Amino acid sequence: MASATQNTFAPPVMEARRWLQGVEFSPEQPLINVSQAAPVDPPPEAMRRAMADITLNEPQAHLYGPVMGLPALREEVANQWSAAYGAKIDPASVAITSGCNQAFAATISAIASAGDEVLLPTPWYFNHKMWLDMANVTAVPLATSDALLPDPETARALITERTRAISLVTPNNPAGVEYPAELVLAFFKLAQEHGIKLIVDETYRDFHSQDGAPHALFQQDGWQNTLVHLYSFSKAFRLTGHRVGAIITAPDLLSEAEKFLDTVTICPNQIGQYGALWGLQNLRDWLGGERLEILSRRAAIESNMHLLTNSGWTLKGCGAYFAYMQHPFEMASDALAQVLVQEAGILALPGTMFMPENHPEAARHLRIAFANVDANGITELFTRLAALRFSLAPSSAAK
Structure with a gap:
């Protein structure tokens, strides 16, 4: 075996x-x-200096921190995402993870068991496929159009009693395609209709060609029951080696993800989290x-x-x-x-x-x-x- x-x-x-x-x-x-x-x-020099200061002068940065992340960082994410998406997001709906790959792994561990299924548009992000393989969760290929866009009705035909989620990456890795807001909303409604999760990995959100919010999912009634939003600070602030990502979803689902996070890393990288917080507060321009x-x-x-x-x-x-x-x-x-x-x-x-x-x-x-x-x-x-x-x-x- x-x-x-x-x-x-x-x-x-x-x-x-x-x-x-x-x-x-x-x-x-x-x-x-x-x-x-x-x-x-x-990262930019100012951020590195801030992180060096934390390293020297914040003893707590060298100890275990909260499993789901620094409270100040969770609050800052909630506030900035609320403003960016025109919605109300509570800090209790935010968890900080050791990178966005871990955010995906924690989400799958919280919603799926061996033998379950997750729909992945093709071409897919290979690390998502790898984790599903290792979790013995079937990655169901969702074919895309010539424009590399998935179709909700094609996805509908693939949903079974074992389907636990549809996973989208936008802007897309590997294809670079930006999924239109109306398409993402159609997938949200499809997932909501079937009582499954819509995982939206927005690792590359900060480099979207569109100004303003790329979708209106956080404005939907009961969004917490369907949407799992994933994010990475690695690309935004060049923090790749510090491994800082995020999940935004319902607090009860985060409580399940917390079991995975505690078992794997106990807490996210403390220095990286302080760096991400400083970046959110100082590096917008x-x-x-x-x-x-x-x-x-x-x-x-x-x-x-x-x-x-x-x-x-x-x-x-x-x-x-x-x-x-x-x-x-x-x-x-x-x-x-x-x-x-x-x-x-x-x-x-x-x-x-x-x-x-x-x-x-x-x-x-x-x-x-x-x-x-x-x-x-x-x-x-x-x-x-x-x-x-x-x-x-x-x-x-x-x-």
Whole structure:
């Protein structure tokens, strides 16, 4: 009998890094790493100084804290989310977690048992699939349209007595697509109708192209009974190494999640929580500038696509940190991604890492994570891709 971890695949980002072993990159063609959606720069200096002060002068920061997070941080999240979404969110509806991945794991542990089901739109975020595998919860693939948007009526047909949730990521990882507010609301109503949860992972919310609230879910009557909102401070404030995320949902569900959180980490990282609190209170303008930079990189992706379209490439989705691209080559994306390291000095993740095994669409796509590549780097990336001379796939396979 397989163990829990043997039920799933190896971590994709770690697998991709192994492709770099033994490869030397020339000064003329240095590595362009578009494999991971995590900022590599540290937090802004002012935040680091504030965190250093906490480290030196706040003894409590070195002890166990509350399992569901610092009360001041929970209150700040409740207040700022209430203002941002035009709703009333109570601090008791907020839990702080050790990153957004743990927020998802805690949520699944609180709502599902072995043999239950959760609907995941494809392409899916691989860590969500991995956790469901390890929890022996079936990830039910929810196909998306050519625009990579899931359809509520397609989802309705997949709901069974074992379904416990529908899980959405918007802006999407891996596709970058921003789900329209009316679509997210339709999924909320579908979940509410069936008495299941709607998990909405908004890790990349701060880089949405739309000004204002991206949806009206927190304004719905009884939202706590259906919605589980997930968030990450890692992307907003470059706190990736400090592991700080959040869940917003009904307090009674958080009480169940607390059992998981207490067992796994006891409490979130204290220094990271103080940093997140300081960031929320002091870095609004700075974060606005980060958003504009990411939006400019998105524009650079779109403006450079003309270099590839004549060769048969298609931009399927673009937003937040990601571009999801259909390639024109005969080889499958998992092979292509490894060849790109050798031939073009590009490290990207193949569509096979985001789709069910042997899914035909998986072979045709690559994910480009551009959080750490500026506009000049994006132009160089597209120039290298345009120079590739591999055998093209039959026209029917490229559609």
